[in-house]
Amino acid sequence: MNIVFDGKTSYNNVIDQAVSSARLVDFEGDSFVIHGDNFAVMASLLGKYKSKIDLVYIDPPFNTDRVFSVAADRVSTVSSSKQGEVAFADTMSKDDYLKYMYDRFVLIRELLSDQGSLYVHIDTKMGHYFKVMLDEIFGDDCFANDITRIKSNPKNFDRRAFGNQKDMILFYTKTHKNIWNNVRVQCDGDELAKRFNKIDKDGRRYTTIPLHAPGETDPSSPTGQPWRGMNPPPGRHWRTDPKEFDRLDSLGLIEWSASGNPRIKKYADEHKGKKIQDIWKYKDPQYPQYPTEKNFDMLDLIVKQSSNEHSIVMDCFAGSGSALLAAAQNNRYFIGVDVSAVAIGVIQKRLENRAYTFVDFDDLA
Ligand SMILES: C[S@@+](CC[C@H](N)C(=O)[O-])C[C@H]1O[C@@H](n2cnc3c(N)ncnc32)[C@H](O)[C@@H]1O
Numbered sequence: 001m002n003i004v005f006d007g008k009t010s011y012n013n014v015i016d017q018a019v020s021s022a023r024l025v026d027f028e029g030d031s032f033v034i035h036g037d038n039f040a041v042m043a044s045l046l047g048k049y050k051s052k053i054d055l056v057y058i059d060p061p062f063n064t065d066r067v068f069s070v071a072a073d074r075v076s077t078v079s080s081s082k083q084g085e086v087a088f089a090d091t092m093s094k095d096d097y098l099k100y101m102y103d104r105f106v107l108i109r110e111l112l113s114d115q116g117s118l119y120v121h122i123d124t125k126m127g128h129y130f131k132v133m134l135d136e137i138f139g140d141d142c143f144a145n146d147i148t149r150i151k152s153n154p155k156n157f158d159r160r161a162f163g164n165q166k167d168m169i170l171f172y173t174k175t176h177k178n179i180w181n182n183v184r185v186q187c188d189g190d191e192l193a194k195r196f197n198k199i200d201k202d203g204r205r206y207t208t209i210p211l212h213a214p215g216e217t218d219p220s221s222p223t224g225q226p227w228r229g230m231n232p233p234p235g236r237h238w239r240t241d242p243k244e245f246d247r248l249d250s251l252g253l254i255e256w257s258a259s260g261n262p263r264i265k266k267y268a269d270e271h272k273g274k275k276i277q278d279i280w281k282y283k284d285p286q287y288p289q290y291p292t293e294k295n296f297d298m299l300d301l302i303v304k305q306s307s308n309e310h311s312i313v314m315d316c317f318a319g320s321g322s323a324l325l326a327a328a329q330n331n332r333y334f335i336g337v338d339v340s341a342v343a344i345g346v347i348q349k350r351l352e353n354r355a356y357t358f359v360d361f362d363d364l365a
Helices: 011-021 038-049 094-111 127-138 189-195 242-250 296-306 322-329 341-350
Strands: 032-035 053-058 066-070 085-090 112-122 143-150 166-173 205-210 212-214 236-238 254-256 262-267 279-281 312-315 333-338 357-360
Touching: 011 038, 011 094, 032 341, 038 094, 038 333, 053 094, 053 296, 085 341, 094 112, 094 127, 112 127, 112 296, 127 143, 127 166, 189 205, 242 254, 242 262, 296 322, 312 322, 322 333, 322 341, 333 341
Parallel strands: 032 333, 032 357, 053 112, 053 312, 143 279, 312 333
Antiparallel strands: 066 085, 112 166, 143 166, 205 262, 212 236, 254 262
């Protein structure tokens, strides 16, 4: 299934166009903040960075038909009206917008390494077109998640529709070898007490889980074999080779009920945290430095989860530079691109004490 819009060309055509228009830039340095149009910049980056970037996060304009500005008198006040200094305009027709994004997604994919990931922050008005587009460009097997991001408190809209509290983040990988650091979240005290509701003789909190898990395995494999005369219940298999149960039992880590039912003991103080699910609550700053500035902690999580130390992280719709700052703080290299002089000013302020090279694309021949 492919998306159709006016002006669409093939994947290879987009690359040919980029290569033939690319300016030869000697990207000397490790991290960059680049002022310029991201198609032109990415076309030039291809020379040095094709298949080299481990993580791309983007939060492009959402095709809102609005002009976003920063009020001159109060730095913290950001409006989406036509008053104040224009930060960026988001006023393309739908077809032009889809073409503009398609062309950029192609170049992003070319720049991503084989262990690379792309996170696209978008709203639900455009997000479903992006899903089809990205399935086409990356392959639907490289779709990883559609993350629901709760962005605000409930609002009282006049519209004859439900309130809107969420946007979405589409997560794709270049291959199936993406960096995945299995970041977990800690449970708070109440949740820990609820989950680990038993206390042993030494005062340690614990819970118990069954020895078996859903699904049958090949009866000849160890996880399908009887253990101490017991078989896994129908439709289930042992969680692990039953030899491990003997070891756990010898350490007192199996709890036997009065009726002889064994369960594995799990201690709260050894709990590594919960797996992160696909509904995130990361509200955006109340006093942003830049229109549509995203929550820093969310970007910190994305950087930690899908890149390693010294990976290159790119945000080519960088805005206030939150993703770049998250990369820098986590010891990653970064490439930030924005066409807006206002955005570049905010980024430079936020990255004041960080090492990077600034490139102004408009000043290049
Ligand atoms: C929604 S904002 C990004 C906000 C950012 N995520 C943050 O947390 O501050 C989108 C940004 O994309 C930039 N932009 C739009 N079109 C661009 C283009 N063709 N090349 C580079 N930047 C572009 C805009 O200037 C704007 O700063």
